[in-house]
Amino acid sequence: MTTSPDVQPGVAVTESRQTPAAPSGPAAPGGRPSRRDRAGNGLTPGWLPWLLQAPALVVLFGLLVYPLVRVAVLSFQDFGLRELVTGESSWVGLDNFTEVLTDPLLWKVALPNTAVFAAVNVFLTVAVGTAVALLLAKLGPWARGILTSAIMVAWAMPAVTGTYVWVYLFDARDGFVMQTLGSLGLVDPETTNWFTERLPFFAIATANVVHHGFPFVAVTILAGLMTVPKEMLEAAALDGAGAWRRFRYVTMPLLKPVFAVVTILSTIWDFKVFTQIYLMPGGSGTNREVLNLGTWSYITAISQNRYGLGAAIAVLLTLLLLVITAVYLRTLFKQEEL
Amino acid sequence: MRKFGSGGLTRTRRGALGLGLASMVLATAACGGDSGGGEELQNADEVSGEGKSLSVWIMEGTNPDADPYVEDLKTAFKDETGADLDVQFVPWADAHDKFVKSIAGGTTPDVAEVGTTWTPEFADAGALADLTDVVDEAGLDGDLVPGLVDAGTVDGGLYGMPWYAGVRSVVYRTDVFEKAGVTPPTSWDELVAAGEKLKAANPDMITFPVPGDSEYGVYPFVWGAGGEIAAQEGDTWASEIDSPEAQEGISFYTDLAKEHGFSTPAATTWDEADLSDAFSRGDVAMMIAGSWTPGALVEANPDLEGKIGAFPIPGPDGGVSPSFLGGSHLGVFEASENKDLAWALVKLMATGDMADEWSQQSGFFPGTESLLQKVQEEDDPVVSPFATQMVDGGASLPVTPLYGQVQGKKTVSAMLQSILSGDASVADASSQAADEMDEIFNQG
Amino acid sequence: MTRTASSRFWLAIGFLVVLGFSLGPVLIMLSTAFDGRANDGSRGLLPTEWSLENFAFVLDEGGFVTYLRNSLVVALATVVISSALALLASVAVSRFRFRFRTSVLIMVLVVQMVPLEALVIPLFIQAKTLGMLNHLFGLVVVYVAFSLPFAIWTLRGFVSAIPRELEEAAYVDGASWPRMFWSILFPLVAPGLVATSVFSFITAWNEFVFAITFLNDQDSYTVAAGLRQFFTQYGTDWGAVMAGSTLITLPVMIFFVIVQKRLSDGLVAGAVKG
Known part of the structure; x- marks a missing residue:
């Protein structure tokens, strides 16, 4: 999804910070509401919180929860363009799900393309992001300023533009990469088209997604690194710990919640990746090998007008993500309250 | 432009958030019903449109510089009816989705150019008005190009007024052919022989690119070999794209790339736009392209002026291979509140001077026979070969809304791409495509 | 050495x-x-x-002047509305104890996991029902919904970090709740608002799927949707595509470089205090 990698860090950042602090009470000054709030105190009536959150809840229910229910309903119907215009619709029970679940495309193509792609991209994004964060932490203020600006620029480039640029770079006949490698004699531009094969296709998509996603990880982890007390690292250094050991045994445990959050958020974004695949050559349906759940659902619903079937695919993707959400919640909130 | 689609925009506001599917369905039905049944479409010599405005969608790029035409049209329509026009250009790439969304969303324009393959789909969905009676009343029924009438006819009703037609033939570089000493081939063997010569003379050029993301290049070869895309049996359709004849055609076409090396691997993911890009860069010796492309190619690269020619797609042993007769209808949308006025506009655009002006500027052929005759009489090197192709070998795709779904699923392009990239044999890919088509035909 | x-x-x-x-x-x-x-x-x-030909073409014939204006309107409206709603909601969940508080929080968290493409169809039908298709405001409402969950979570951290004593001191001075909110909470949460604004701005600015789905009228296209027109049946105008992309990217870059310091301050502050 275009928006997600740009947006969600907000959650991650604060959330991650809270987790280590909150369980142990005193570390969270003022964070823990005192008892009298339970019924509201004299100055703040009990309905006040509801009044305050009402607008946000209305928007969330109206535009996220309710449509989600609608998707679920649609997935049990035969719903096409005609139904949309005439207003008729017919219930087909589990037919749409049967069709999706028995389609070899799901098991051989869409699901692996979604899950494996997400796994690889999450790993790379987090690894690259962490490495860049560690690098940034070591640089002097000037170099750090320049490099942060540069990665911000990478972050700022919209997914749409980014995808066009990466496609452009790897274009089979006159793309920059192809021409460079071709002039070095490493590939033969006369016989190679990277977009037709599954692996190179997703390798290019991976470069795109990692390029767009690592700045968020780098900035978040850098922010986390700033909070690691210098004394602890110095003490470890005095004990003779090298750079790797200090990272592994001091920094990592302290930043565990941060890593958990960036990993899980990246997982969610990379499962949902749509624009970056859809806009690549063959990504909008011609090359069946490169469909993922997101593009498959969109093409089925919008290009073929089979809204019911498209919704069924979307429901499967949502269920998959809800499982991940559950993991997310468990990781973060095992022992503490929200 | 914000005024359009009044049916959907104003009437349904009461459908408050959270009332569920039922309210949505009722609201949709209400706006479909109201505007659909309220007004009977009539043909009149004079319609007053004083103070009214019609919204019109026209495909972008058909006419490379359409602004003067639009100005003329606005003036002519204002003179005739007093109404204003709000014309919007829609890129082809997004057009189908955009129509679907506007039909679904009740934001259709009053009049729109509708690609001939989409007309049955939109008519079937109840979005287009039946024009049969008004066409009769206006005395136009005998003058329309038959291929376009067929493509716009669903269950005996005509839902699209033929506006213009186009057909694909082979567009080639006259200078390159001349230098290699090649003349336009007239059979499949000659095509291969010409290709070999061109390839030897110009190793850096792409002799005959075979684009994997365009279905229209393969149809002529399927038809030329005596195959069909699908055949109608009573009410249902059955795919024949895996018949021996069709397979022979597909093999010949894809072998131009795989066997003879006339194409380039890059073309495996090309669509027609990429093909035109490559041609206007000067990389291509010949390609299958529409009658409307030569003008755009010269505009993109003025160096090509005078170096572009065309010849009909040859049949296997001479003659002409049928090519898809494409083009556009003008449709009046059911949801329009001024259907009589809309029909007056359609008449103005599709007949007489305005139609003539459009076909002159766009390089397409007019949709009425009287005007078509006029064009055929002129002897233009990049026009007459297409006219020959259209008259001798114009064919149509299965006229069923379900074929629109087949195209939406990109069944034929997917077949081509998998053959070109070496993932599947012609036999496997075509039988898979046939299965996919049959599956779509059967659920309809 | x-x-x-x-x-x-x-x-x-x-x-x-x-x-x-x-x-x-x-x-x-x-x-x-x-x-x-x-x-x-x-x-x-x-x-x-x-x-500069490509830029001239994109701005003039490409209609990017209009698209940039539309995008700016959409993005700014999204930022303002979502910040306001998120701030109020985050105060509610971090300063008050009430029934279903945990349920509300879990809902906010779960809701951001929903794949947005899954919502294209129902939101489209819903927007149609409400007559919001083709209106920039319809798009704003959708983007507000998308950016709210993270904004609420982020601001919640900032609000919790503000010492309760400050609030109580205000009450002692005789301030009412709204006054206390305005003069104590709001200024202290401001850095957090900067961070969430950046994210809402980018959601609205870069979003492409909903923009092309909701907007049928070229006059109301946003930049991401407007880029599509350079990919035509007659060829791709790469010069225009890249000039358009530069115009899309540039404002976000400028915005980023300006807020970069505040942003990382905000992130770190949130980290330490949260």
Whole structure:
């Protein structure tokens, strides 16, 4: 999804910070509401919180929860363009799900393309992001300023533009990469088209997604690194710990919640990746090998007008993500309250 | 432009958030019903449109510089009816989705150019008005190009007024052919022989690119070999794209790339736009392209002026291979509140001077026979070969809304791409495509 | 000494690699955008012929002036509305104890996991029902919904970090709740608002799927949707695509570089205090 990698860090950042602090009470000054709030105190009536959150809840229910229910309903119907215009619709029970679940495309193509792609991209994004964060932490203020600006620029480039640029770079006949490698004699531009094969296709998509996603990880982890007390690292250094050991045994445990959050958020974004695949050559349906759940659902619903079937695919993707959400919640909130 | 689609925009506001599917369905039905049944479409010599405005969608790029035409049209329509026009250009790439969304969303324009393959789909969905009676009343029924009438006819009703037609033939570089000493081939063997010569003379050029993301290049070869895309049996359709004849055609076409090396691997993911890009860069010796492309190619690269020619797609042993007769209808949308006025506009655009002006500027052929005759009489090197192709070998795709779904699923392009990239044999890919088509035909 | 030198060397290498990876694609975009002959097939790191032609075309015939204005309107409206709603909601969940508080929080968290493409169809039907199709405001409402969950979570951290004593002192001075909110809470949460604003701004600015689905009228396109028109049936105008992309990217870059310091301050502050 275009928006997600740009947006969600907000959650991650604060959330991650809270987790280590909150369980142990005193570390969270003022964070823990005192008892009298339970019924509201004299100055703040009990309905006040509801009044305050009402607008946000209305928007969330109206535009996220309710449509989600609608998707679920649609997935049990035969719903096409005609139904949309005439207003008729017919219930087909589990037919749409049967069709999706028995389609070899799901098991051989869409699901692996979604899950494996997400796994690889999450790993790379987090690894690259962490490495860049560690690098940034070591640089002097000037170099750090320049490099942060540069990665911000990478972050700022919209997914749409980014995808066009990466496609452009790897274009089979006159793309920059192809021409460079071709002039070095490493590939033969006369016989190679990277977009037709599954692996190179997703390798290019991976470069795109990692390029767009690592700045968020780098900035978040850098922010986390700033909070690691210098004394602890110095003490470890005095004990003779090298750079790797200090990272592994001091920094990592302290930043565990941060890593958990960036990993899980990246997982969610990379499962949902749509624009970056859809806009690549063959990504909008011609090359069946490169469909993922997101593009498959969109093409089925919008290009073929089979809204019911498209919704069924979307429901499967949502269920998959809800499982991940559950993991997310468990990781973060095992022992503490929200 | 914000005024359009009044049916959907104003009437349904009461459908408050959270009332569920039922309210949505009722609201949709209400706006479909109201505007659909309220007004009977009539043909009149004079319609007053004083103070009214019609919204019109026209495909972008058909006419490379359409602004003067639009100005003329606005003036002519204002003179005739007093109404204003709000014309919007829609890129082809997004057009189908955009129509679907506007039909679904009740934001259709009053009049729109509708690609001939989409007309049955939109008519079937109840979005287009039946024009049969008004066409009769206006005395136009005998003058329309038959291929376009067929493509716009669903269950005996005509839902699209033929506006213009186009057909694909082979567009080639006259200078390159001349230098290699090649003349336009007239059979499949000659095509291969010409290709070999061109390839030897110009190793850096792409002799005959075979684009994997365009279905229209393969149809002529399927038809030329005596195959069909699908055949109608009573009410249902059955795919024949895996018949021996069709397979022979597909093999010949894809072998131009795989066997003879006339194409380039890059073309495996090309669509027609990429093909035109490559041609206007000067990389291509010949390609299958529409009658409307030569003008755009010269505009993109003025160096090509005078170096572009065309010849009909040859049949296997001479003659002409049928090519898809494409083009556009003008449709009046059911949801329009001024259907009589809309029909007056359609008449103005599709007949007489305005139609003539459009076909002159766009390089397409007019949709009425009287005007078509006029064009055929002129002897233009990049026009007459297409006219020959259209008259001798114009064919149509299965006229069923379900074929629109087949195209939406990109069944034929997917077949081509998998053959070109070496993932599947012609036999496997075509039988898979046939299965996919049959599956779509059967659920309809 | 050698150790320091070699580590400096590796730092420099790392610096260059990251710089190259980050900016490489951006440079290609810029060089093509400024290339007067972008469509003739030759591509490199520098334009073959410097020209502003592509930009002139995109802004004039491409209609990007309108699209940029639309995008700006949508993005700013999204930022303002979502910040306001998120601030109020975050105060509610972090300063008050009430029934279903945990349920509300879990809902906010779960809701952001929903794949947005899954919502295209129902939101489209819903927007139609409400007559919001083709209206920029319809898009704003959707983007507000998308950016709310993270904004609420982020601000919740900032609000919790504000010592309760400050609040109580205000009450002692006789301030009412709204007054206390305005003069105590609001200023202290401001850095958090900067961070959430950046994210809402980018959601609205870069979003492409809903923009092309909701908007049928070219006059109301946003930039991401407007880019599509340069991919035509008659060829792709790469010069225009890249010039358009530069115009899309530029404001976000400027916005980022300006808020960069505040942003990382905000992030770190949130981290320490949360």
